[in-house]
Amino acid sequence: xxxxxxxxxxxxxxxxxxxxxxxxxxxxxxxxILPNHAPLLSTIRMGIVRVRRAGEEQLxxxxxxxxxxQPTIVTxxxxxxxxxxxxxxxxAEDAKRKxxxxxxxxxxxxxEAYLAAEAALHRSTLRLDMxxxxxxxxxxxxxxxxxx
Ligand code: ATP
Numbered sequence: 001x002x003x004x005x006x007x008x009x010x011x012x013x014x015x016x017x018x019x020x021x022x023x024x025x026x027x028x029x030x031x032x033i034l035p036n037h038a039p040l041l042s043t044i045r046m047g048i049v050r051v052r053r054a055g056e057e058q059l060x061x062x063x064x065x066x067x068x069x070q071p072t073i074v075t076x077x078x079x080x081x082x083x084x085x086x087x088x089x090x091x092a093e094d095a096k097r098k099x100x101x102x103x104x105x106x107x108x109x110x111x112e113a114y115l116a117a118e119a120a121l122h123r124s125t126l127r128l129d130m131x132x133x134x135x136x137x138x139x140x141x142x143x144x145x146x147x148x
Pocket of ligand 1: 009011063080081082087088089091095120123124
């Protein structure tokens, strides 16, 4: 018997379907959610959500959020999330460059601007790492990766 999985971000629905297992980066560690799991509400940290169905796996980068588990359904409410296949590498590189630039500009370490740039750097680094490891474009020639 499968479990229903829904992944929704602030701006769209990313996934809806019956799956065998959902693996989530919970704030207390990785959680594997199988059918008939006990009810649970947890925060999610930045990382990768894995959805497995009939031996096939789909991966989603998630910047944080909440998960609600019921025995027949897992609902993931993401701050922002992407299927790794759809990550735009050029956009993530640009976001990373801009965040690094802002951090170098010498804003106070506890200011809002610094924290925002640091969070943007973490998001873009996650997207780049995962897109390169698992995304469609992972076969890019090595020389185009040398500056990161
Ligand atoms: P950017 O500066 O490029 O907008 P960001 O980290 O500020 O990046 P978010 O606010 O986290 O972006 O996300 C806004 C929306 O854009 C979300 O729907 C997110 O899934 C999507 N998104 C962000 N970066 C990428 C990317 N590199 N490829 C595909 N979608 C992305």
